[in-house]
Amino acid sequence: MNQSPLFEPALWEDGRFKILDETLLPWKTEYIEIRDVAQALEAVRSMKTRAFGQVLTFLYAAALAARSAKGKNSAELKADLVQLAERFAEARPTFDFKGLAGYFLSWFNESPATDDAAGWIEKKIHELVATIFKAREHRAKLTAELLPDPCRLLTHCNVSGELVAMARHFQAMGKKLSVIATETRPYLQGSRLTAWELAQAGVKVDVIPDCAIAQVMARGEVDAVVVGADRSARNGDIINKVGTHPIAVIAGQYAIPFYALVQDPGALESGAAASIEERPSAELFHLQARSVAPEWAAAISGRYPAFDVTPAALISRLIAFDQVYTPEAFRGKFQRNGAAPQEKKGAGGNSLLVYGVPKRASYAHLAHALKAEQSQNILLPEMRPHLRGLHVVAREMSAQSVPFQIISDNMMGTFFAQGQIRRLYLFYAELDAKGPAGICGSLLAVLLARAHGVPVELLAAETSETATADQDVSTFMGEKVSPDGAGLYPLEREILPWSLFKQDGGK
Known part of the structure; x- marks a missing residue:
């Protein structure tokens, strides 16, 4: 089994480096030549590279900066590298580029008495990269x-x-x-x-x-x-x-x-x-x-x-x-x-969450609910794979002037955890003895609501289906995105056990 090209998504060659453009995969395997720090920053900012790729990009950009700093003294080079870390942190603020730059500062303290501080730093960067590869393995x-x-x-x-x-x-x-x-x-x-x-x-x-x-x-x-x-x-x-x-x-x-x-x-x-x-x-x-x-x-x-x-x-x-x-x-x-772990506590929620496709008459109910709950808007997941949230629900909300924001399905947990959701409106397709049945994602929405103490209101969904460009996750907006050789997990209608709705008297 060969190593993945993503294991080493940036390659150093002849005093410069190239980055695997991850936005083109799996359709094309293409590398971007990086000759200066500005190009490296743009590749990170635009998500051409991410995860370990942005680590390598930062380190190799520092190596480029060191090469271009030949003749500068240690203090000047150190200032350049600190500024480099700040620029990368501005591009992707969540990743700890400044912490990674701590290696540079320690190397200056260890550097031998030499006029070639830049050469010493570049050497240490390549040694660090080799160490990280071994550590990841x-x-x-x-x-x-x-x-x-x-x-x-x-x-x-x-x-x-x-x-x-x-x-x-x-x-x-x-x-x-x-x-x-x-x-x-x-x-x-x-x-x-x-x-x-x-x-x-x-x-x-x-x-x-x-x-x-x-x-x-x-x-x-x-x-x-x-x-x-x-x-x-x-x-x-x-x-x-x-x-x-x-x-x-x-x-x-x-x-x-x-x-x-x-x-x-x-x-x-x-x-x-x-x-x-x-x-x-x-x-x-x-x-x-x-x-x-x-x-x-x-x-x-x-x-x-x-x-x-x-x-x-x-x-x-x-x-x-x-x-x-x-x-x-x-x-x-x-x-x-x-120190004890600190948990982020959200303020009172200011949004409602809708999952499923409402009946046409239900949109007026949702508009009224916004006023009654004193909520700012509705958070509306895309509802993959068919994207019914975007194709069907968002269109009707726009037509009826119901304020909403589109989110991807995987963001529901974030907004629940931040305390931004006051109530989940779950639109079910049918009822049976085991519980309401809904589209893919209904179970996730209810379990997240329960885990975060958010009340759930059940409403009947629209039964007629609107044709959409996507039938499964092999496509997005009709464009093929699933790579050759990968399977598609068979999805089923989701049953929401009645026990999930007995915890707060069915609210």
């Missing part, structure tokens, strides 16, 4: 050792080739692995990157919409969850791609172990202290840098928090470069003065 082995045999693994977003490295260790150990990958809206890293690299490596992988995570766990199809972490905190919290938090919540409800691949936390005490990047909502409706939104939707509002916080209490193990930690052991190693 070791972490992949630790993960393979930890997971059961056989293992049906659920993962989210993309961990830059590390799942393929883990699969290689599975193979060497004689263990069996299959993977369910969330498609990971809005950039579809799960289907475009994770499913692609696993399928290329010969690993069985099926793609699901983000809203199906509760369905696959409820059906007993998942043995463990493994996700990456763009950042970890001293108290064991992690910050990762939006949609990670709800996976951890649902995994906990079904007693499924949730594992996170982490790095040292640096100075971050808790997830509550992290700066969460909010990207332009227009990116919800773009594919390969072009708009794929329907014409009528050009002016609609949306939200795109790029990351969410998963508290340590929801994490079974943190898999670091050196060893596997319980959250308690991680805190014991990194937390200062034994």
Whole structure:
């Protein structure tokens, strides 16, 4: 089994480097030549590279800066590298570029008495990169050792080739692995990157919409969850791609172990202290840098928090470069003065959440509910795979002047956790003895509402179906996005057990 090209998404060659353009995968494998810091910054800002790719891009950009600083003294070069870290932090504020720059500062303290400080720093950068590659390989082995045999693994977003490295260790150990990958809206890293690299490596992988995570766990199809972490905190919290938090919540409800691949936390005490990047909502409706939104939707509002916080209490193990930690052991190693974990408490919610397709007459009820609840707007998930939220519900809300914002399905957990949702309006397709039945994502929405103490109101959904361009996650807005060799997990209608609605008297 070959290593994934995403394991080394930036390559240093002849005094410059090139970046694998991840926005073009799986359709094209293309590298961007980087000759200066400005190009590197733009590649990170525009999501051409991410995860481990942005780590390499930052380090190699620092190597370029060192090369161009020949003749400068140590103080001048140090100032240049500090400024470089600040510029990268402005481009992607959630990732700890300033913490990564701490390596540079320590190297200046260690540097030998020489006039070539720039050469020394460049040498140390390449040594650090080699060390990180070895550490990532070791972490992949630790993960393979930890997971059961056989293992049906659920993962989210993309961990830059590390799942393929883990699969290689599975193979060497004689263990069996299959993977369910969330498609990971809005950039579809799960289907475009994770499913692609696993399928290329010969690993069985099926793609699901983000809203199906509760369905696959409820059906007993998942043995463990493994996700990456763009950042970890001293108290064991992690910050990762939006949609990670709800996976951890649902995994906990079904007693499924949730594992996170982490790095040292640096100075971050808790997830509550992290700066969460909010990207332009227009990116919800773009594919390969072009708009794929329907014409009528050009002016609609949306939200795109790029990351969410998963508290340590929801994490079974943190898999670091050196060893596997319980959250308690991680805190014991990194937390200062034994400080207790800090949980972010949201203020009173100011939005309502709608899931399912309302009957035409129900939109007036929703408009009235906004006034009665003194809420600002309705948060409206896309409702993949058919995108009924965007194609059907948003259109009718626009026509009836009901204020709303579009979100991707994996953002529901973020807004519940932040305390922004006052009530869930769940539109069911039919009722039976076991409970209401709804479209894919209904179970997730109700379980999240219950986990965060948010009341649920059940209403009958529209029964006639409007044709949409997407029937499954192989396409987005009619454009093919699923890579060759990846399967599509068979989705079912979701039954919401009546027991879920007895906890607060059926409210």
